[in-house]
Amino acid sequence: MELSNFCSIFCLQFETMEKQRRIFIQKAGLIAAASAFTPQILLSTNRSQKKKLGVALVGLGYYSTDLLAPALQLTNNCELRGIVTGSPEKIPVWKEKYGIADKNVYNYKNFDTIANNPDIDVVYVVLPPSMHAEYTIRAAKAGKHVWCEKPMAPTVADCEAMIKACKDNKVKLAIGYRCQHDPNIQAYMKVGKERPFGKVRMVTSAAGYFDGRTNHWKQNKKLGGGVMGDMGVYALQGARLATGEEPISVMAQASTTRPEIYHEVEETMMFQLEFPSGARASCQTSFGINMNHLQVNYEKGWLKMEPHSSYNGNNGSMSDGTIIKFSIPNQQAKQMDEDALAIMEKTDLIVPGEEGLRDIRVVEAIYKSAAQNCVVKL
Template sequence: MATNIVIPFSRRNFLAAGAGIITASIFSPFSIALGKPKERLGIALVGLGYYSTDLLAPALQKTKNCYLAGIVTGTPEKAETWKKKHNIPDKNIYNYKNFDSIANNPDIDVVYIVLPPSMHKEFVIRAAKAGKHVFCEKPMALNVQECEEMIKVCTENKRSLSIGYRCQHDPNTQEYMRIAREKSLGNVQLISCAAGYKESRADNWKVKKSMGGGAMYDMGVYALQGARLAAGAEPISVTAEIVINRPEIFKDADEITHFQLQFPGGTVANCTGSHGLNTNFLKVNYDKGTLYMDSFSGYTGNKGYSTLGEINFPVDNQQAKQMDEDALAIMQSKPVLVPGEEGMRDIRIVQAIYQAAQTGKR
């Protein structure tokens, strides 16, 4: 089943909204001093699924500016396992009902939200109101309104909000961002970008639209980030198409989403976010050369080359680098690298992509 889609955007309105977001990004108090200086910030992971268990917890064994101080889980068996494995004291273990009492725990400075996207807004807001800084996994939320509420509450409570875009902390990503920013190879003409894997779990939240599942929210955000960062600009319109090859699994969420972004000056990006095929690459054509990354958004081994030479900056652990840099920004009262406004920029476009796919309009 294929649905052709196009998304209507007023360039004037889009750019005006983008300008407002950029202004907020510059002046919002993302990072606030914690009072008594700490050498390391204590982090509590909220949600103990695969990403927390297999990636964030091991990464926190390598961090210098932060450490695993607590956990929040609705599964008592998981709490007991983590308690023993990571030597977490009982007073730093919470469930979703007593979570708000984390406000009284000086051991925990940052709450890292690693839940399905439909739960992000609730727990970001609860964490900020509890006086904790917040790291939130991508996608930031289900829609722009939720993003705005999250940013507003964090700002009102003078708490930092950082979105878990680990790739923006990766020097390989920063290199193709630099090439666009400095126009080292001239203007960007054409971008091709895709991110995906084959999801076959019919009961997983990633295939449930109400929980924030779907290829566009999950893998499509990587392709969207790749295109935006490589272009060094914001899109002014989009067209899109959703393809469902396995309706028995993808009953209401998108399996594969193809989308095309149009940028100011004529730059075009052809992108795919997929739960139906394995893919991960970024290709950019400039006036004076090309760039190719394979992979461009993996957990490890992102590398490639351009007309200027090889792009291969090994990173020991992306998640550790991300959390260390965000923790240091908080301790130094500086802006975090990827604030909530950046997450909201993507969600604004994701909503437009879905609208285009549903209406068949640009």
């Protein structure tokens, strides 16, 4: 796509967003939402090429190949400059497609020498979850900022070690929660915080899809598989973000309808959450069921989203007639541009490591509840 074409499309999209933003604010009376919905991406459109952050993708699986690399071509604040892979056959393909220099290609053994490469500012860890801690810590020690895909890591201990390593090495750590960069999701987060309909009383939240694969890391316990970390964090975030609170107890059940595939990890997890305000949530996640919906019942109204955590098209409505339907050109591009800008301007990240840790703390309790068949306090 020509840059001029892209700019035209983007400006058109932004005009639409701006109109939608006004409708949303007007109808919901959420004035404070205004600043949050101004796409930070625009602030950097005049930034010089030199000031773009160089990004290296670690792990060239589906998400890097089909989502992140194409999205990086749409960013203003960052540039795909490096790859780290254990599959040599992928190197020429990526070099040709994205013009990656030889010196910016790494394998898992020589990865630490990235410390000496001024082209790379950010290492984006897109590996199976069990490898997130190791590569985040190695990247931090190499002095690179880290973006890490969700789930942040299999354990709270891993997450804490990742946060500490980044802090010790004075680099930033962002978790790849694209949804929190999506104004549709930000809309229901605002309602949870500003409470135009009173307190949140009940949230139901579901996120799942039918995964037909049989030998992926998602089915492998050692690699950090299981639906709870992969899709479950969306259902969990639906409840956490809609309430604006952290759960104080969980009760969970794990199950599978395909034990020949899901014998190491769960295919489906259902969990009920209790929040300090008295709000409750009922969440479902599955590798066997296509579902993606959120409903919030407040004291004096409701909010619905379907889908609520997709790559695009998230939308919803509220009991006062407000429609939530923001279009964004590319969710991952927005996420990476905003994360890059926060790093460059030394402002707060939208999703720092601490936010990933909050989820994993609950995920650990959910696994404990499912294993012990009891309520687990947090």
